[in-house]
Amino acid sequence: MMKARTAKIKRHTLETRISLRLNLDGKGKSKIRTGIPFFDHMLTLFAKHATVDLELRCDGDLAVDAHHTVEDCGIALGQAVAAALGDKRGIRRYGWFAPRPPGKKKVAAPPGAEAYVPMDECLARCVVDFSGRPFLVWRGLNNFSQKKISDAEKNQDASSAFRFGLAREFFQGFANEARCNLHLELLYGDEPHHIVEALFKAFARAVDAARRHDPRIAGQLPSTKGKL
Numbered sequence: 001m002m003k004a005r006t007a008k009i010k011r012h013t014l015e016t017r018i019s020l021r022l023n024l025d026g027k028g029k030s031k032i033r034t035g036i037p038f039f040d041h042m043l044t045l046f047a048k049h050a051t052v053d054l055e056l057r058c059d060g061d062l063a064v065d066a067h068h069t070v071e072d073c074g075i076a077l078g079q080a081v082a083a084a085l086g087d088k089r090g091i092r093r094y095g096w097f098a099p100r101p102p103g104k105k106k107v108a109a110p111p112g113a114e115a116y117v118p119m120d121e122c123l124a125r126c127v128v129d130f131s132g133r134p135f136l137v138w139r140g141l142n143n144f145s146q147k148k149i150s151d152a153e154k155n156q157d158a159s160s161a162f163r164f165g166l167a168r169e170f171f172q173g174f175a176n177e178a179r180c181n182l183h184l185e186l187l188y189g190d191e192p193h194h195i196v197e198a199l200f201k202a203f204a205r206a207v208d209a210a211r212r213h214d215p216r217i218a219g220q221l222p223s224t225k226g227k228l
C-alpha cells in the first residue's frame with residue numbers, strides 16, 4: 001500500500017489568510033469555507049471529481065472584492081498539489097482525452113483520462129501536464145468576459161463577473177504554483193454557472209488522471225529529462 005500523498009499549506013498575507021489540507025489519494029471529501037458560496041461550490045466539486053480530500057479555509061478581504069480570495073486559493077491549492085506530488089515518480093503526469101482515430105472502432109482510452117466534461121448545454125475540456133513548467137491556456141471564454149456582458153445580463157445574474165473573470169485568476173494561480181501546463185477550453189455553452197462548473201469538473205478529472213500511479217513505471221520519472 002502506497003503512502004498517501006498529503007500536504008498542509010498555511011499562507012498568510014495582508015489580503016488573505018488561508019489554511020489548506022490536501023490528500024491527493026483521498027475519497028472526494030471536502031470542507032470548504034472561502035466566504036464566497038459559488039466558489040465553495042466549485043472547490044467542493046473539484047474535490048469530489050478529482051477524488052481528493054480537501055479542507056480549505058480562507059479569510060480574505062471580501063470587503064474589497066472576491067479577487068484576492070479566489071486567486072490566493074488557486075495559489076495555495078497549486079502549492080499543495082506540487083508538495084503532495086513530491087518527486088512525481090511513477091505518476092501518469094498527463095491528464096487528457098484520447099480521441100479515437102478515424103476509422104478505428106475500438107481504442108482503449110487510458111483509465112481515468114476523460115477530461116471532456118459536459119454540463120447540460122456546455123462542453124469543456126481540460127488537459128494538464130505536471131511538467132514543472134507553468135503555462136495557462138484559456139480558450140473559448142473571451143466572449144464571456146465581464147465587459148462583454150450586457151447591463152441587462154449583469155442585473156439578472158450579478159455573479160457572472162465572478163464566474164468568468166475570477167475563474168481565470170484561480171487557474172492561473174494554480175498553474176503557476178503547481179508548475180503545470182494547464183489548458184482549459186470551452187467548446188460551447190451559454191449559462192454562466194454551467195460554464196464555470198464544466199471547467200472545474202474537467203480540471204478535476206484531468207488532475208485525477210495525471211496524479212495517478214502507473215504500475216508499469218513504478219519508481220520511475222515519466223520524463224526523459226530525469227527531472228520534472
Ligand SMILES: [Mn+2]
Nearest residue numbers: 041193194197
Ligand atoms: Mn452547480
